[in-house]
Amino acid sequence: WNDSLLSDPVVEATLELLMVINDAAVETNLCYELWPTACDYGLWRSFGHEFYKAIIERQLPVFKTHKGYKSFQECIFLHKDVRENTRLNQIAFDILKENPLKEKIITDIPLDLYKCLEKSPINFLEHVITYEQFITKSFLPNIAKFQGDVFDEIVLEAMRSRNECILAAVKQHDCIPSCKKFHRQNPGNLVHPNSYISGLFLKDDERFPAKLFCEERDLEILVHLGMMKDEIPFELLQLQSESVIKLATTCTECALHRSKEILWYIQYKVPKEKTISLSEIPFLPVKKKPTNWPPIKWYMESSLKKNKKCTNHQEEPNNVECFEKPCNIYFGNLINVVGCSKPVLERHDHEYFHETLRALGVKDERDIDVLTLNYQINEIIQTPENAKVEKVEEMCENIYATIAKRLTDSDPHIEEFVSDHLSEVPCVLTEKTFVSPKQVIFNLLIDCNPYLFGLRSLNVERYRAFFEKVGVRQQFEPDDIINAILQIRNKFGEKQLSKEALNLVSRLTTLLDEEWTIQNEDCFLPDEKGYFCHVDELCINDFDWISTTESMRFLNSAISTKVASLVGIKSKREQSLLNESHEFGDEFGQHEELTNRIKRILDGYPEACILKELLQNADDAGATVLHFIKDNRQHGTEHIFSDNWKELQGPALCVYNDSVF
Numbered sequence: 048w049n050d051s052l053l054s055d056p057v058v059e060a061t062l063e064l065l066m067v068i069n070d071a072a073v074e075t076n077l078c079y080e081l082w083p084t085a086c087d088y089g090l091w092r093s094f095g096h097e098f099y100k101a102i103i104e105r106q107l108p109v110f111k112t113h114k115g116y117k118s119f120q121e122c123i124f125l126h127k128d129v130r131e132n133t134r135l136n137q138i139a140f141d142i143l144k145e146n147p148l149k150e151k152i153i154t155d156i157p158l159d160l161y162k163c164l165e166k167s168p169i170n171f172l173e174h175v176i177t178y179e180q181f182i183t184k185s186f187l188p189n190i191a192k193f194q195g196d197v198f199d200e201i202v203l204e205a206m207r208s209r210n211e212c213i214l215a216a217v218k219q220h221d222c223i224p225s226c227k228k229f230h231r232q233n234p235g236n237l238v239h240p241n242s243y244i245s246g247l248f249l250k251d252d253e254r255f256p257a258k259l260f261c262e263e264r265d266l267e268i269l270v271h272l273g274m275m276k277d278e279i280p281f282e283l284l285q286l287q288s289e290s291v292i293k294l295a296t297t298c299t300e301c302a303l304h305r306s307k308e309i310l311w312y313i314q315y316k317v318p319k320e321k322t323i324s325l326s327e328i329p330f331l332p333v334k335k336k337p338t339n340w341p342p343i344k345w346y347m348e349s350s351l352k353k354n355k356k357c358t359n360h361q362e363e364p365n366n367v368e369c370f371e372k373p374c375n376i377y378f379g380n381l382i383n384v385v386g387c388s389k390p391v392l393e394r395h396d397h398e399y400f401h402e403t404l405r406a407l408g409v410k411d412e413r414d415i416d417v418l419t420l421n422y423q424i425n426e427i428i429q430t431p432e433n434a435k436v437e438k439v440e441e442m443c444e445n446i447y448a449t450i451a452k453r454l455t456d457s458d459p460h461i462e463e464f465v466s467d468h469l470s471e472v473p474c475v476l477t478e479k480t481f482v483s484p485k486q487v488i489f490n491l492l493i494d495c496n497p498y499l500f501g502l503r504s505l506n507v508e509r510y511r512a513f514f515e516k517v518g519v520r521q522q523f524e525p526d527d528i529i530n531a532i533l534q535i536r537n538k539f540g541e542k543q544l545s546k547e548a549l550n551l552v553s554r555l556t557t558l559l560d561e562e563w564t565i566q567n568e569d570c571f572l573p574d575e576k577g578y579f580c581h582v583d584e585l586c587i588n589d590f591d592w593i594s595t596t597e598s599m600r601f602l603n604s605a606i607s608t609k610v611a612s613l614v615g616i617k618s619k620r621e622q623s624l625l626n627e628s629h630e631f632g633d634e635f636g637q638h639e640e641l642t643n644r645i646k647r648i649l650d651g652y653p654e655a656c657i658l659k660e661l662l663q664n665a666d667d668a669g670a671t672v673l674h675f676i677k678d679n680r681q682h683g684t685e686h687i688f689s690d691n692w693k694e695l696q697g698p699a700l701c702v703y704n705d706s707v708f
């Protein structure tokens with residue numbers, strides 16, 4: 048009887064009382080104080096069982112919520128494990144209040160009532176939100192709404208639970224705070240702060256987890272969840288490469304550091320077939336204009352700007368001009384060959400990264416085109432004073448070496464450029480001046496500056512291919528020397544030569560080779576007073592016993608007799624004889640050399656008739672005496688007029704008569 052009474056009328060009466068209290072909307076906690084809790088034994092067992100069964104099965108609004116009294120079917124409850132965590136309990140309750148699950152209302156009930164409901168034969172746990180459900184179904188999906196360290200700590204605690212469902216949810220949501228704490232990131236977007244790839248990123252990139260998550264055990268969990276440690280996706284590498292030029296607007300040193308790290312990563316992690324796709328991204332540093340750059344154009348002068356630096360790099364020297372695409376930039380060792388018109392790479396351990404840089408499209412000396420070479424050369428030679436600058440000498444040697452190598456490789460474009468263009472411009476640097484290849488021979492032991500030059504012996508073999516192709520010769524031609532002397536003559540005109548000019552002419556004449564045949568139409572040399580004369584007007588003062596006349600102009604003593612003979616200058620005897628022959632009268636009518644005339648007459652006589660002809664001539668002249676004298680004497684040749692007279696000083700047949708014909 049008591050059992051039946053407690054399990055039916057008493058249960059109904061109690062429920063009715065709860066409904067009355069609820070309908071009265073009295074703000075009181077008496078609603079839960081009337082609920083049976085100590086009903087695990089005796090007569091009260093049936094009462095408790097039927098009470099809680101009725102509450103669960105019947106839609107009775109007996110649960111107090113923030114939206115009023117609701118039935119069991121409308122409510123959900125936090126699991127007791129969550130409730131036992133005081134801080135988490137309140138946060139979870141507030142979150143579920145704002146973000147209901149299953150369209151049910153979160154309800155807070157005393158723990159002893161929770162335990163009684165838990166023992167109910169009806170499945171109470173279907174309305175219970177476990178820690179896993181709260182984290183995966185409510186907290187993580189709505190975490191963007193919550194800011195503060197307390198929520199980050201909940202995420203960390205959830206990770207450390209190592210619950211597979213929770214970890215799977217963490218992996219799917221942007222729930223890990225970055226080191227700057229401006230945004231939360233998905234674990235897969237984070238980078239291990241102590242890894243090989245961390246240098247590709249800065250704190251401002253918000254790729255590193257907050258310090259709270261940087262214990263080694265937590266980093267291991269994040270790596271398990273997808274945090275990048277050894278590699279990054281190629282698409283992200285492209286983004287980081289593209290970010291370099293933007294980063295440079297705030298700090299060139301930070302941008303330079305990222306550029307280097309990108310290059311390191313490409314070297315070890317990127318397949319060669321993918322590398323080329325980075326060639327159009329401006330991420331390689333361009334060298335700043337060197338302090339020892341000569342007074343010629345630098346390719347970036349028209350757009351010079353002051354580079355910015357962050358507070359961490361204010362004291363760093365500025366070595367970077369800007370950043371450029373790999374396909375547009377040249378290796379730094381080519382600065383002297385292309386620096387006037389093309390960007391060159393700031394040193395990036397070129398030798399170590401050479402193959403990687405080549406794969407990216409960085410240009411080496413094989414890629415220097417004719418236009419670039421021509422521009423560089425023209426910029427250098429357009430100002431003659433540049434030849435005296437030490438750096439310019441280095442630049443010229445580098446250009447010669449580059450062209451020589453390309454010629455050795457039989458580059459047809461370079462061959463045509465050198466033979467057709469450079470051969471006509473003053474592109475050879477020697478003796479601190481730029482000269483035309485036509486003015487230069489490989490080896491010149493005397494100073495003929497500024498008209499003729501020789502190459503420096505140390506450079507000849509290294510650049511021989513270039514010098515030979517551009518027109519440098521083994522020796523000068525006669526016209527080269529004569530033209531050089533003519534330039535001096537044109538400079539002085541009718542004026543007397545200075546001592547320096549006279550010595551220069553003397554040195555130039557020593558270049559004349561005795562094997563040459565020289566046309567002397569335009570050949571002028573200085574006389575003994577230092578005035579230029581045509582060589583036909585000069586003679587050599589070689590005989591003291593021959594009288595000197597006013598018409599004689601002697602060759603300057605600075606010019607050797609060998610040179611005089613080579614250019615056809617007469618001796619003093621020849622000049623004297625020529626002067627005497629002019630006194631016999633003026634020529635008129637037809638002319639025939641006397642020797643030719645005599646030879647022709649003699650050829651017309653038989654040998655036996657020559658003496659008879661001489662006798663006839665004497666008779667015709669009215670002579671009374673005719674002598675034939677055989678003279679066997681050999682006279683000296685020291686004082687003859689010319690070497691041509693030597694044969695006349697030997698044995699002869701002399702003929703004499705005493706008349707005039």
